[in-house]
Amino acid sequence: MLALGPIGFTAPWVLLGLIALPIIWLLLRAVPPAPIRRRFPGVALLLGLADDDSQTDRTPWWLLLLRTLAIAAVILGFAGPVLNPQNARDGSGDLVIVLDGSWAGAANWQDRIDRVDTLLSEAARLDRRVALLNLNNLPPDADLPFSAPMDWQDRLPNLQPFPWQPQDVVPWLEARPGQFETYWISDGLDWEGRTAFLAALEDRGNVTVFQTPRQVSGLRPARFENGEVIVSATRTPVGLDQEITVAAVGLDPAGVERQLATVPVNFPAGEASAETSLVLPPELRNRITRFEIDGQRSAAAVSLADDALRRREVALIAGRDDREGLDLLSPLYYLREALEPTADIIDGALTDILLANPDVIVLADVANLAAVEADALEDWVNSGGMLLRFAGPRLAASDLGRNNEDPLLPVRLRSGGRTVGGAMSWGEPKTLAPFAEDSPFFGLPIPDDVSVTSQVMAQPDPTLSDRVIAQLSDGTPLVTRKLSGAGQVVLFHVTANAEWSSLPLSGLFVQMLERLAVSTRAISSDDAALEGTTWLPRLVLDGFGDLQDGSTLQGVSGDAIAAMQPSAELQPGLYASEDRQIAVNVVGPETTFTVAQWPSSVTVEGMEAVAETPLKGWLLAAALTFMMIDVVASLAVGGRLRGPRADIAAAFLVALTLSPEAQAQSSDEFALRATTEVVLGHVLTGDPEIDEIAEAGLRGISQTLFRRTAIEPADPIGVNLETDELAFFPFLYWPITADQALPSREAYAKLNTYLRTGGMIMFDTRDADSARFGSGSPEGRRLQAIARSLDIPPIEPIPSDHVLTRTFYLLQDFPGRYASRDVWVEAAPPGAELVEGMPFRNLNDGVTPVIIGGNDWARAWAIDENGRLMFPVGRGRSGERQREIALRFGVNVIMHVLTGNYKSDQVHVSDLLDRLGQ
Numbered sequence: 010m011l012a013l014g015p016i017g018f019t020a021p022w023v024l025l026g027l028i029a030l031p032i033i034w035l036l037l038r039a040v041p042p043a044p045i046r047r048r049f050p051g052v053a054l055l056l057g058l059a060d061d062d063s064q065t066d067r068t069p070w071w072l073l074l075l076r077t078l079a080i081a082a083v084i085l086g087f088a089g090p091v092l093n094p095q096n097a098r099d100g101s102g103d104l105v106i107v108l109d110g111s112w113a114g115a116a117n118w119q120d121r122i123d124r125v126d127t128l129l130s131e132a133a134r135l136d137r138r139v140a141l142l143n144l145n146n147l148p149p150d151a152d153l154p155f156s157a158p159m160d161w162q163d164r165l166p167n168l169q170p171f172p173w174q175p176q177d178v179v180p181w182l183e184a185r186p187g188q189f190e191t192y193w194i195s196d197g198l199d200w201e202g203r204t205a206f207l208a209a210l211e212d213r214g215n216v217t218v219f220q221t222p223r224q225v226s227g228l229r230p231a232r233f234e235n236g237e238v239i240v241s242a243t244r245t246p247v248g249l250d251q252e253i254t255v256a257a258v259g260l261d262p263a264g265v266e267r268q269l270a271t272v273p274v275n276f277p278a279g280e281a282s283a284e285t286s287l288v289l290p291p292e293l294r295n296r297i298t299r300f301e302i303d304g305q306r307s308a309a310a311v312s313l314a315d316d317a318l319r320r321r322e323v324a325l326i327a328g329r330d331d332r333e334g335l336d337l338l339s340p341l342y343y344l345r346e347a348l349e350p351t352a353d354i355i356d357g358a359l360t361d362i363l364l365a366n367p368d369v370i371v372l373a374d375v376a377n378l379a380a381v382e383a384d385a386l387e388d389w390v391n392s393g394g395m396l397l398r399f400a401g402p403r404l405a406a407s408d409l410g411r412n413n414e415d416p417l418l419p420v421r422l423r424s425g426g427r428t429v430g431g432a433m434s435w436g437e438p439k440t441l442a443p444f445a446e447d448s449p450f451f452g453l454p455i456p457d458d459v460s461v462t463s464q465v466m467a468q469p470d471p472t473l474s475d476r477v478i479a480q481l482s483d484g485t486p487l488v489t490r491k492l493s494g495a496g497q498v499v500l501f502h503v504t505a506n507a508e509w510s511s512l513p514l515s516g517l518f519v520q521m522l523e524r525l526a527v528s529t530r531a532i533s534s535d536d537a538a539l540e541g542t543t544w545l546p547r548l549v550l551d552g553f554g555d556l557q558d559g560s561t562l563q564g565v566s567g568d569a570i571a572a573m574q575p576s577a578e579l580q581p582g583l584y585a586s587e588d589r590q591i592a593v594n595v596v597g598p599e600t601t602f603t604v605a606q607w608p609s610s611v612t613v614e615g616m617e618a619v620a621e622t623p624l625k626g627w628l629l630a631a632a633l634t635f636m637m638i639d640v641v642a643s644l645a646v647g648g649r650l651r652g653p654r655a656d657i658a659a660a661f662l663v664a665l666t667l668s669p670e671a672q673a674q675s676s677d678e679f680a681l682r683a684t685t686e687v688v689l690g691h692v693l694t695g696d697p698e699i700d701e702i703a704e705a706g707l708r709g710i711s712q713t714l715f716r717r718t719a720i721e722p723a724d725p726i727g728v729n730l731e732t733d734e735l736a737f738f739p740f741l742y743w744p745i746t747a748d749q750a751l752p753s754r755e756a757y758a759k760l761n762t763y764l765r766t767g768g769m770i771m772f773d774t775r776d777a778d779s780a781r782f783g784s785g786s787p788e789g790r791r792l793q794a795i796a797r798s799l800d801i802p803p804i805e806p807i808p809s810d811h812v813l814t815r816t817f818y819l820l821q822d823f824p825g826r827y828a829s830r831d832v833w834v835e836a837a838p839p840g841a842e843l844v845e846g847m848p849f850r851n852l853n854d855g856v857t858p859v860i861i862g863g864n865d866w867a868r869a870w871a872i873d874e875n876g877r878l879m880f881p882v883g884r885g886r887s888g889e890r891q892r893e894i895a896l897r898f899g900v901n902v903i904m905h906v907l908t909g910n911y912k913s914d915q916v917h918v919s920d921l922l923d924r925l926g927q
Contacts, residue, residue, distance in 0.1 A: 016090055016624070023088040027081065034077055072642055079635035086628035093622060103138045103155055103189040107210075108168070110143035112308035112552045112595055113196035113225055115170040120616055121194050122165050124219055128192055133158040140189070143168060144175035144206075145577075153185050166754050166798040170552030172308035172595055173575035174200040182209050189213050194616075195220040198245070199603040211610065218607055221616035222246070226253055227309035227596035228300055229282075233318055240300060241284035242274050245602035251276040254303040257287065259296035259314075269293055271303070281601055291353050295319045301554065311554040313583050313592035321368040323348055323527060324355040328374040328403045340373035340401065340505050343513035347522055363389055369527050370394065373505040374401025376409055378417075387416050391494030397527060398498070399505040400465040411468075419476050419491035419498050421468035438462045439481040448478045449524045449587050450488075452541030452567075456515050461487065463509035464502040479521075488521075499525060526589065539567030542586050549582030550595070559583075573597060679726075683737035686723040689903070690738035691867075692770075693727045694749045700727055703744050705879055706867025710899040712876070717900060718817065720907065730756040735763040740906045744867060745774045747787030751795060761800040764858040769906045772796075774863040777827035788863070801859055805836040813857075816904040818897040825864030825895050826882050832862040856909055860902065869895035 018024065106125055108114075114121055125141070132139050138155040141164075148154050179202055191210045197220050210216050229241040240255050257270045270293070276283045289297075297318055302310040325348075327340040348354060355367050359382050362370065370386070375398070378386065390396050396417060398404075410418040438460035444450040467473055467486045478499075479488035490499045503510040512518050543566060546559030559582050570591060575581045581595050607613050682688070689711060691703035707725035714720045728741060730752050735741070741763075752760065764770065774788040807813060807823065811834060814820050823832045835857035868880040869892055882892040 016092055016094070018088045018090055020087065020089040023084060026084040030077055030081060033080060034073060072639065075635055075639050075642065079632045079639065082628045082632035082635065086625045086632065090624040090628065091622065092624055100132075100135055100137065100190055102214075103140070103153075103187070104132050104192065105140045105142060105153065105189045105210075105213075106161075106192045106194065108141075108143050108194045109175060109196040109198075109200075110145040110168070110170055110552075111174050111196050111198075111200075112170055112172045112554070113174075113198045114194075115307040115552045115554070116305060117221070117223070117616070118170055118553075120221075122168060124194060124616055125168075126162060126165060129158040129162050143171075144178050145171035145173065147178065147181050151185070153187060153189070163751060163794040164797055166757055170307075171577075172550045172552050172554075172581045173577070174198075175202070175206075176576060178202060179205045179209055182206065187213065191216045193218045195605055197221070197223065197605055198225060199605045203605065207607075207611070216611050218611055218613045219616050220605070220607075220613055222604075224248075224251075225309070225602055226302055226305060227307075227600065227602065228255065228302060228312035228594075229596050229598055229600065230312055230592065230594050231297075231300055231314060231318060232598075233294075233320065237286040237288050238294060238297075238318060239284055239286055240272060240274060241282065241598075242276075242302070243282045243596065243601055244276055245281065246604050247279055247281045250278050253305075255300055256303055257289075257297045257300055259293075259298045261296070266298075269297060291320060291322065295321075299556075306553050308550045308552055308554045308581055308595045311550060312594050312596065313548075313550070313581075315583065315590045315592035317592075319590075321352045321527065322355055322365070323352045323369045323371060324357070324362040324365075324367045325371050326359060326362070326373070326375060328372070328376060328401065340399070341371075342506060343518070344371060344373065344505050347513075347519045348527065351523075352527070359386065366394075368395065369397055371397045371399070371505075371527075373399045374403045376403040376407035383417065387493075390417070390496040390498060393495040395496055395525070395527070396498045397525070398500045400500070400502050400509070401504045405465050416493065417498060419489040419500050420473055420486070421470060423466040423468055439483055439485075441487065442480050442482045442484070444479060450479055450521055453517060453520050453524070456517055459510070459512050459515050459517060461503055461510040461512070463504075467502070523589070524587065526587070539571045542567035542570075544570050544584035544586045544591065546580065547583045547585050547590075549580045556582075679733060680737060682723075683726055683734075687720055687907075688723050688738060689725045690728040690735075690741045691725060692741055692743040693729050694744060694746050696746050696749070699744050699746055702871055702879075703727075703742055703867050705871035705873065707742060707870070708874075709870035709872040709878075710896065710903065712872065713870070713896050714900060714903055718904065720903065722903075730760065735759050735768065736766070739768065740903060741768065741770045742867065743770050743772050745772060745788045745792045745795070747791055749791065752798075757798045764800055767856060767858075769856060769858055769860065769902075771860040771866070771902065772862070773825070773866055775865040775868075776863045777829050777865070786863075792861070803836040804833045804859065804861065806830075807832050807834050808837065813898075813901050813905055816901040816908070818901055820894065820898060820901060822894055823862070823864065823898045824891050825862075825866035825869040825898075826880060827864045828883075828891060829862065829864055832860065832864070834860055856906060864895075866895060866899065870899055 106128060108121065108125070129139060129141075137158070139158045139161055140153040140155045141161045142148075142154075191214060193207075193210070193216060195218050207216065224244060224246070226242055226244045229243060231241070232239045238257075242253060242255065244251065252273050252275050255272055255274055256268045257272075258266060259269045261267055261269070270287060270289060272285055272287045274283050274285050295318070297314045299314055300312045325341045325344055345354060352369075355362055355365060359370075359378070363385050366389070370389070386396065398418070404422075408424070409415055410420070410422045411424060412421075414421050440457075440460055441455045443455065444453060461481060464481075464485065464487070467477075467489060472491075473486070473489075476489045476491050477486045478490050480486050486502055488499065488501050490497055503512060505513060507514055543564045545564045546562045548556045549559040549562065551557055559580070562580070565579055565584065567586075569579050570584060570593065572579070573593060575593060575595055579593060581593050584591050584593060683690070689707045691700070691707055693700050694703075704725050704727060711722035711725060714722055726738075728735065728738065760770075772792055774786060774792055776786040776788050809821065813823075813834065822828065822830065869882050871879040873879055878892075882888045882895070883890075
């Protein structure tokens, strides 16, 4: 290949033809020959006469140039010009392409996929087997998954980055022997085990690394210190001064997610980390759900917020004043000490506090409330508040909750109390019993020095055992709780100070308040509160930093949370247990990034993959255009563009210059045509014959619907998956051909959205399903390649009680031009059983998004524009019966799309049984 700057020529010897251009110029200039001038007196008789035909005496220079350019374009076109020619990569034998596949490559993920696609194309030209490995999603196969490069290219749209670094890859590779060459698409960051994995790969063959140096930044978890939110970030490589913008995202009062605040974070030159403070009012701070770096798309650029920032507002109210001003005797002293580091304390009168709507109200030895206060407090609890009460001499001496259960107490109380040396004397102070598994305090260690000397007693009651969440060693209640509306009422049967027990003096007291969600201290990885707990994922991060629903994932143990090591088992996200939340982020409080270093034995290349662009077609098209213009220009120079010839030439020029965009129908016209009436669509395959048959088939089923049902469809429309909007069509018929191109990533995204939002696609391999599900035919294999990137649910052959068997007609067969019985639809949900006495199961109430078969329905339905059948089906009457059943099946399909599964409702049972003769 001859390269001249950014253009290369695959057949450079053809360029020798350019030498002949001057000779061609002279030849063209000599035609027509120049006239010989002769003076002839008789010419005077011709003066004033007009000649309809004229001919120039010399070819104009611009026409010569046009013809020369046309010839030059032909010569250059056949020389095989290529824009951005790439050097051919040599190699033989098996090839393994490795991707780190972590969040660090998410920002330029498409560049990595393009590079892999280029490497696969090179491997295909060299006829090499390829195994493509994402180190974060290694296959469990016993051998390396070698396959043809084209097979891997079909799967490239399915590759996605993961929000964690590779782990335990060396043992996986050691269990799979073999020699191969390796291309490593690196994310540019070092990770544990990378060096050992590289050594294992070099033992198998040559290793080439593709890596582009780029800045990587990550957010550490935000923390709350001295009334400020501290936002910290880290980066690599360390370089010059840099400023990034961090946004705090959360829900506004209307429940709409938006940026609540932004703050710049400045990295000094040579520093790998930086932090700044953000001062926000408590109401705004408690709404923050995450922090993210503006303009960066990766899981490391997102830091989820948990209980470390959400400081609850707690109101403290005591039933009596401090004794002689001594803090240690104050009913609220130990509560303040326990809550001030992790909650915002509110003081004041109860009526004023209720107006502030705190998260928790604490009543320490408060016995009697005014009726107005009690009613307002009860309404606040029912609306979702938590009322936390502590006993004391006042509550023990009152009649509150003696005869009837008080709505602001979880249990009924006995009169008096229980004290060491009293009428109900204990032999000695009592200790706490281990917490039950259904208690919010389960798993908390009980110190040996915690003892209780006095308490208020609960009246025996059938509901008492369900409301006890902590008890003493003799079985008497220590803490009781009941739900009230959307809120709850909790009672500690001891005082909030050290008068009746040593509980407020212990760390257990603080942990119990945290478990009740009175305070929201951040849980550290070495926190004992994680032991014996199970955490359920609420939201998880993908590699791009987007939040996904995590409710379908299984819970993880507190020990796994304590490790704080993101992996497939512990995905980064927000985890909840009881009323507590903890965030597992990609970047930890002490995380730093390290750039990957490669030994001299490894070849390192850039990530950029510039695709080769052949220019031959463009140059030949330009030559053809020049020749067409030359024809018109020659007629004009010769004076032959008068009368009807001028109209023909003008039409020729308009057709020549009219752009494809102008010829194509506008998007607005397409939308109006597709939405004004019910329109059935068929996917354009690129094969004109197949597309015409699909249109004719939908025309036939549309006319059948018009004659037999209340649906009046318009003419069908061909749909281009790359450019057309799919949401306009309730139904798409997709005939599969063996050589049709796979949709692009954007088209796959539109198709998956279409399938998830109620659209239906009927895939027709047109092969009579001779190999079952088309797996053995070329069309079936192409369908499998197309379906790999589609969000298709589990499927099964149409069961006999599926709603498609009775949507409009009662059917048990679904033929087209062929009569195979295996037609596939969305599988029934697990556990769907036939109820006794019913002719069908009560299946899911949605529309199956796909119908897959090979019966060539379009040919069975097809009619021409005059309404005549286009293709034979079967023989004689049996064939016409098969065509009729095919039309009925088409009617059932469209009725199912437009009306859903309403025929699954049990109200239709009696009519169906009557029709079935049962």
